[in-house]
Amino acid sequence: MAYDAEDTRRRIFDAAAVEFAEHGLAGARVDRIAAAAKANKQAIYLYYGSKEKLFAAVLRAKLEDVRASVSVDPDAVAESVGQMFDWYREHPELIRLLLWDALEVGDEPGEGEQEWRDGFREKVGQLIDAGAAGDLVEDARVRASQDLLFTIMGLISWNFAVPRMCRLVLDEETEQAALARRRETVIETARRLATPPE
Structure with a gap:
């Protein structure tokens, strides 16, 4: 052979x-x-x-997987957040890898960092094109959209970084019950964050 x-x-x-x-x-x-x-x-x-x-x-490959599998649809942020939540639930290894990277590699610029930046800039651009932070001037819109994207990522990933804490804080008997509750809360929070002010 x-x-x-x-x-x-x-x-x-x-x-x-x-x-x-x-x-x-x-x-x-x-x-x-x-x-x-x-x-x-x-x-x-x-x-x-x-x-x-x-x-x-x-x-790098795991980050590319999530980038290719899930996009933030600017017109349907809540639905996109639900899909992202589900992706992280099915692929818990990415959160663990990111935590190990933060603990052991630190803040040193690494191979592929420019690709990551470009991918995130693309997602921020999609949010801006769809009208995110439309009441702000250009530079402020970029920053507000970056903050929105990172906040959404944090809302999702923290559930999987500390699943036991999630279950304990929510006073649920199982991790599955806690995550079901968190999924709905994260979706609603993202919906509110992405809704432009009146």
């Missing part, structure tokens, strides 16, 4: 995503990634260069 480089690369990537989400960058082990991927450690270094570069590739 011929060696399939793309299949090996995919298996390494999938195993690394699980390993990094569970253990972070510092705690992840290349030998565990290799074992889970049924690949050798040399293949990891060949395809990705280093553990740090593999972590960056996983995080």
Whole structure:
């Protein structure tokens, strides 16, 4: 059977995503990634260069997944927020990766950062084109739309960053009940935030 480089690369990537989400960058082990991927450690270094570069590739791909899968529809912000909430519920690894990135990588500019900025600028532009903060001058509209986007992201992601706290604060018996409540609250809050003042 011929060696399939793309299949090996995919298996390494999938195993690394699980390993990094569970253990972070510092705690992840290349030998565990290799074992889970049924690949050798040399293949990891060949395809990705280093553990740090593999972590960056996983995080970049996960962010691209959410960007491609969910958009903020300026005309239907509440519905978009519901879709984003559901996406994060189905892909909890992204929040964990972002938390590990914040804890371990910090604020150092990283590979792909310009792509991330461009993607977020595109979403902000969509909000502005649809009339977000239309009562403000251009520069203030950009800033208000950036703040709106980041606030919505925070409203969604915090539920998945601290699910136990969510359940305890809401005094719900299960995480599912707490998240169902939060989903409705987040949608309504986003609707209010995105509604222009009278």
